[in-house]
Amino acid sequence: xxxxxxxxQAHPNIxxxxxxxxxxxxxxxxxxxxxxxxxxxxxxxxTVSFQPSLPFDELTINGHEVIGKGLDRVSxxxxxxxxxxxxxxxxxxxxxxxxxxxxxxxxxASAFAALALAATQAAGLGLSEAELSRLARRGSGxxxxxxxxxxxxxxxxxxxxxSFAESIASPDHWDLADCVAxxxxxxxxxxxxxxxxxxxxxxxxxxRVADAPRRLDLCRQAILKRDFESLASIVELDSDMMHxxxxxxxxxxxxxxPATLTVMQAVREWRSQGLPVFYTIDAGPNVHxxxxxxxxxxxxxxLRGLPGVTDVLVAGxxxxxxxxx
Numbered sequence: 001x002x003x004x005x006x007x008x009q010a011h012p013n014i015x016x017x018x019x020x021x022x023x024x025x026x027x028x029x030x031x032x033x034x035x036x037x038x039x040x041x042x043x044x045x046x047t048v049s050f051q052p053s054l055p056f057d058e059l060t061i062n063g064h065e066v067i068g069k070g071l072d073r074v075s076x077x078x079x080x081x082x083x084x085x086x087x088x089x090x091x092x093x094x095x096x097x098x099x100x101x102x103x104x105x106x107x108x109a110s111a112f113a114a115l116a117l118a119a120t121q122a123a124g125l126g127l128s129e130a131e132l133s134r135l136a137r138r139g140s141g142x143x144x145x146x147x148x149x150x151x152x153x154x155x156x157x158x159x160x161x162x163s164f165a166e167s168i169a170s171p172d173h174w175d176l177a178d179c180v181a182x183x184x185x186x187x188x189x190x191x192x193x194x195x196x197x198x199x200x201x202x203x204x205x206x207x208r209v210a211d212a213p214r215r216l217d218l219c220r221q222a223i224l225k226r227d228f229e230s231l232a233s234i235v236e237l238d239s240d241m242m243h244x245x246x247x248x249x250x251x252x253x254x255x256x257x258p259a260t261l262t263v264m265q266a267v268r269e270w271r272s273q274g275l276p277v278f279y280t281i282d283a284g285p286n287v288h289x290x291x292x293x294x295x296x297x298x299x300x301x302x303l304r305g306l307p308g309v310t311d312v313l314v315a316g317x318x319x320x321x322x323x324x325x
Contacts (some may be wrong), residue, residue: 005049006121009037010113010146011050011318012106014288016235023197028141030210031157035219038318044110046095048118048307054090068200077139085123100185112139113146113321133164149320171317178324180313181303183259183285192283200247208241232278239280263287
C-alpha cells in the first residue's frame with residue numbers, strides 16, 4: 001500500500017461568548033453554545049501521512065517529538081478517521097504553529113481543526129464542513145470553531161450530530177482586529193481540558209450556563225449589525241463570568257497575572273476616553289484586545305507601552321481551515 005498524505009492549515013479563534021465546561025467530556029458536548037472570530041495570520045499547519053511501515057502513530061509539534069497524553073489525543077482522532085475510512089495504517093503527524101501554544105491563544109483549536117482536515121483528506125474522506133467541525137470537536141471543543149471561516153457560532157446540541165460550528169458572518173463582514181497582549185508565552189499549569197472538568201464545582205457555573213442563550217443572542221446581533229459598543233459590553237461580561245467560574249471552582253484556577261489586570265483596566269480607561277476597544281481573555285494570562293482596523297495603530301502602541309506586556313500579536317478576521325497543495 002502507498003503512503004496517503006495531506007497538509008492542512010487552520011487559524012486559532014478568539015471566543016466572544018466562551019465555552020467552559022462539558023455535558024459530555026468524551027464527545028466534548030459543551031455546557032453552552034459559543035461564538036468566536038478566527039484570527040488571520042496566526043496559523044497551524046499540519047501534515048498527516050498514513051504509512052504502511054509505521055508500527056504506531058508518531059507526532060512532532062514545532063520540531064519536538066510528542067508522546068504520552070498529547071499523542072493519545074491525536075491518535076484518538078486518527079482512530080475515528082481510520083474507522084470511517086476503513087484503513088488500519090498508522091500515521092506520521094507533523095504540526096507547526098507560528099504563535100505560542102498552551103498560553104491561552106487557542107493553539108489546540110487550530111491544531112485539531114488542521115488535523116481533522118488533513119487526516120480525512122489523506123484517508124480519502126470527503127467530509128462536509130459540519131462533519132469536519134464535529135470531528136475536530138472531539139480533539140478540542142474550540143477546534144470545532146476553527147473549521148468554518150470568519151465569525152463562527154458553535155451550537156451546543158444534545159448529540160454528537162447536533163454539536164457543530166458554522167459561520168454566521170464572513171471574514172470581510174466586519175473589519176475588526178485582535179491585538180493579543182502577550183504577558184507570558186509559557187505553558188499554563190492547568191490546561192483547558194482539566195479546567196473544563198472543574199467547571200461544575202463552581203457555584204457560579206449554573207448561573208453562567210443558564211444566562212448563555214441571552215448572551216449568545218446579544219453577541220450574534222451585535223456582530224450582524226456591526227454594533228461595536230454592544231459587542232464590547234457583552235464580550236467583556238462573558239469573559240469576566242467565565243473567569244469568575246474558574247476562580248470559584250475547586251480547586252480554584254487563577255489564570256490572570258498582575259499584568260492581566262493592568263491591561264484590562266487600561267482597556268476600560270481607553271474606551272472611556274473614546275478609543276473603541278474591548279478585552280477578552282481565554283484560559284491563560286494573555287489579553288485579547290479587539291478594535292476596528294482603523295484604531296489598530298493606536299491600540300497596539302498603547303498596549304506595547306504597558307508594564308508586563310512583552311509582545312503584541314496582531315490578527316485580522318481569518319478564513320476557514322483549508323488544504324495546502
